Amino acid sequence: MSVGVDIGTCFLVSSRQGEDNQTKIKSVRDAFIDMPNDPQVKNMMKMSGVDFIEDKEEEKLYIIGDPAVVMANIFNKEARRPLSKGFISPGELEAEKILKILLKNILGNTRVENETCYYSVPAEPVDKEADIVYHQAMFSKLIGSFGYKPVALNEAAAIVYSNCAKEKFSALAISAGAGMLNICLMYQTMIGMAFSIQRAGDFIDSSAAQATGTTASRIQSIKEKGVNLMDPSEGDPKTFREREAIIIYYKSLVLYALEMIKTEFKKREGTIELPHAIPIILSGGTSLAKNFKEFFESGFNSMKGKFPIPISEIRMASDPLNAVSQGLLVAAMNHDEGVQS
CATH class of the missing domain: 3.30.420.40 (ATPase, nucleotide binding domain)
Known part of the structure; x- marks a missing residue:
């Protein structure tokens, strides 16, 4: 149990x-x-x-x-x-x-x-x-x-456990939560790199709120009702300005995260060598915005030639809101089996 x-x-x-x-x-x-x-x-x-x-x-x-x-x-x-x-x-x-x-x-x-x-x-x-x-x-x-x-257990590593069995638990997982982005490079259950950045959903909410003169709670409410990251005009015309601000800060967050991955990987250059390409797995509540994967891919493609990690594909976690807890359960059950054997 x-x-x-x-x-x-x-x-x-x-x-x-x-x-x-x-x-x-x-x-x-x-x-x-x-x-x-x-x-x-x-x-x-x-x-x-x-x-x-x-x-x-x-x-x-x-x-x-x-x-x-x-x-x-x-x-x-x-x-x-x-x-x-x-x-x-x-x-x-x-x-x-x-x-x-x-x-x-x-x-x-x-x-x-x-x-x-x-x-x-x-x-x-x-x-x-x-x-x-x-x-x-x-x-x-x-x-x-x-x-x-x-x-x-590391938060982003848990996403690999719940989503990457077919890749033998190898991926670059990005957990986009409210308070921070957690990033983990894992190869066959071994963590090669793990770090976090303190920008995520709350950063978007507070920044968009300040830019539009409202509260972060209201921005969060607008965001959770649905924002199309590829089209700010989609939705209630009364909140167009807020949606536009949300998209601006989403873009800032994605580009910042990709730059930080590049920077942190270069610090470890020579110590991590991947024999083949691995997927990027996107998860967390902040990744639930409409067209987040396409939006992220756009940012990734702008620096694809300079990205230091060979990437096979970019895909969403099968259940972005629950991927971490599900991966933790996988790890816990594996732990129990190891103790019993």
């Missing part, structure tokens, strides 16, 4: 195998807002069917998940997140408390004693300092507190 948990800045996602051998996926949006613990507010929440958590000590009500984003948009305020740019948010004093609630929501109780739980961790960022040691230790503690045996 085992489970995989993707610790994302925007979503927490778990994958586990059910009794029918089908993968069961559960997710929760990594967001919350607090409201005053007032009887009238509490009654309104109950009447409208909004789930909330009551903290009597702090005299607050916490609304978590998707309802938190909806409420934030109604009141024109930003939803809070316990994670920021891929890591536990240092500015959120209530981060640990909220994360424990969210994790319990998607993990539930262990099915066997000391059940294995593989969870995702980001690679070291190359464009900003971040404390991975603290982040990993905290999630190990939180997951372990539910009775699981926690094991950390």
Whole structure:
């Protein structure tokens, strides 16, 4: 028995195998807002069917998940997140408390004693300092507190496990999440290069919001309703300006990511030699925009002759939102088989 948990800045996602051998996926949006613990507010929440958590000590009500984003948009305020740019948010004093609630929501109780739980961790960022040691230790503690045996695995490597069996687990995987882009070059389960950059979906949201004079939560909402990266005119004319800004920052992100891959690979030149071309696998919530693969290919083709890694094809992960948790489950099940044999 085992489970995989993707610790994302925007979503927490778990994958586990059910009794029918089908993968069961559960997710929760990594967001919350607090409201005053007032009887009238509490009654309104109950009447409208909004789930909330009551903290009597702090005299607050916490609304978590998707309802938190909806409420934030109604009141024109930003939803809070316990994670920021891929890591536990240092500015959120209530981060640990909220994360424990969210994790319990998607993990539930262990099915066997000391059940294995593989969870995702980001690679070291190359464009900003971040404390991975603290982040990993905290999630190990939180997951372990539910009775699981926690094991950390690189986020982008998990995508290779869930999408590249036919390539013998060899690929350049790009996990485009909310807080960061995680990139991993893996050859036959061996990681040759792994790093992250602290630009991703949140970078697009905050940059487009600043450029158009709105909130990042509103830009995120427009983005999630659907933006055609190849045609900004597609959609509600009232949000054309915002969609245009979103596309501009998507292009900035793609070109920046490709340049960073080139730079990091050159640092390792002579230490990594691939015998044949490998695919690029695109995954994560930020990759769900319409025509993202074609948009990415356009950026890649602009520097194809200078790209240092032989690429066979560029393709989307089979399930971009859940590829990480599914890959973590594959790794966890393989771990359990190795222990039993």
